[in-house]
Amino acid sequence: MLDEKQEMLKKISAVDFSIHDINxxxxxxxxNIKAIELLNSYRKERSDLINxxxxxxxxxxxxxxxxxxxxxxxxxDGPWPWEGDE
Amino acid sequence: xxxxxxxxxxxIKIKNANPKYAQIIISQYGGPDGELGASLRYLxxxxxxPYNEVKGMLTDIGTEELAHMEMICAMVHQLTRxxxxxxxxxxxxxxxxxxxxxxxxxxxxxxxxxxATYIQSKGDILADLHEDLAAEQKARVTYDNLIRLIDDPDxxxxxxxxxxxxxxxxQRFGEALRLTTDRLDSKNFYAFNPNFDKCKRK
Numbered sequence: 340m341l342d343e344k345q346e347m348l349k350k351i352s353a354v355d356f357s358i359h360d361i362n363x364x365x366x367x368x369x370x371n372i373k374a375i376e377l378l379n380s381y382r383k384e385r386s387d388l389i390n391x392x393x394x395x396x397x398x399x400x401x402x403x404x405x406x407x408x409x410x411x412x413x414x415x416d417g418p419w420p421w422e423g424d425e
Numbered sequence: 426x427x428x429x430x431x432x433x434x435x436x437i438k439i440k441n442a443n444p445k446y447a448q449i450i451i452s453q454y455g456g457p458d459g460e461l462g463a464s465l466r467y468l469x470x471x472x473x474x475p476y477n478e479v480k481g482m483l484t485d486i487g488t489e490e491l492a493h494m495e496m497i498c499a500m501v502h503q504l505t506r507x508x509x510x511x512x513x514x515x516x517x518x519x520x521x522x523x524x525x526x527x528x529x530x531x532x533x534x535x536x537x538x539x540x541a542t543y544i545q546s547k548g549d550i551l552a553d554l555h556e557d558l559a560a561e562q563k564a565r566v567t568y569d570n571l572i573r574l575i576d577d578p579d580x581x582x583x584x585x586x587x588x589x590x591x592x593x594x595x596q597r598f599g600e601a602l603r604l605t606t607d608r609l610d611s612k613n614f615y616a617f618n619p620n621f622d623k624c625k626r627k
Binding site for chain 2: 348349355360369400414420422423
């Protein structure tokens with residue numbers, strides 16, 4: 340079972356994946372209006388989700404988090420992505 | 426430049442250690458059709474590309490392949506990190522263990538270390554795109570083979586995700602090839618264009 344934090348991360352990953360896949364599609368279809376609109380709506384959703392996540396848990400997904408950094412530097416806190424839950 | 430996102434593209438959470446599975450999955454890290462070669466192939470070929478669509482595609486797919494490499498390494502790590510000596514003895518993982526203990530190193534399932542000879546950057550868009558299309562199909566077949574040999578849902582789900590990505594990348598490279606052939610000289614019936622040769626005589 341996923342807890343609330345993992346659930347949020349999963350949502351961010353899903354939106355991020357959509358953005359990435361539309362990005363690839365746009366590389367070969369740069370004039371596609373529908374894909375551009377879809378991309379913009381996912382981008383907005385992503386930035387809201389990441390903002391909520393970083394505000395709530397105080398740890399970063401990206402180096403360029405919007406949250407004010409605090410001592411100690413939480414970027415190094417585990418688990419790291421390849422470690423699963425351990 | 427690149428920035429790191431502290432998460433995997435698709436989650437990897439493997440409950441049961443298995444040295445046999447680790448020994449075959451590692452091929453998608455350091456094998457002839459693995460993700461390390463894929464990322465370096467695309468990111469390296471960018472410099473010889475004449476079209477912006479294809480420069481973008483190689484950058485974005487090459488970047489995604491780095492994330493796939495990380496997923497494969499995460500699988501190998503989680504399958505092996507808690508192994509005890511007697512769980513390694515007599516398994517196909519034994520020989521790898523002698524050289525690398527429980528760390529992750531880019532080798533093929535057949536134990537050859539990764540080599541740059543797995544990739545090419547020819548400086549000709551048609552030659553390079555055909556290599557890329559073939560590479561995606563070969564990686565897809567490797568995932569098919571792994572899926573045939575593995576019987577653990579914790580591993581199969583991410584492998585199926587990765588297999589699907591090969592199919593999507595093949596589709597995108599196919600579009601890049603179509604964009605390229607559409608721009609060939611109209612008097613040229615064959616899939617090559619002398620104008621792509623940047624190294625002309627003075």
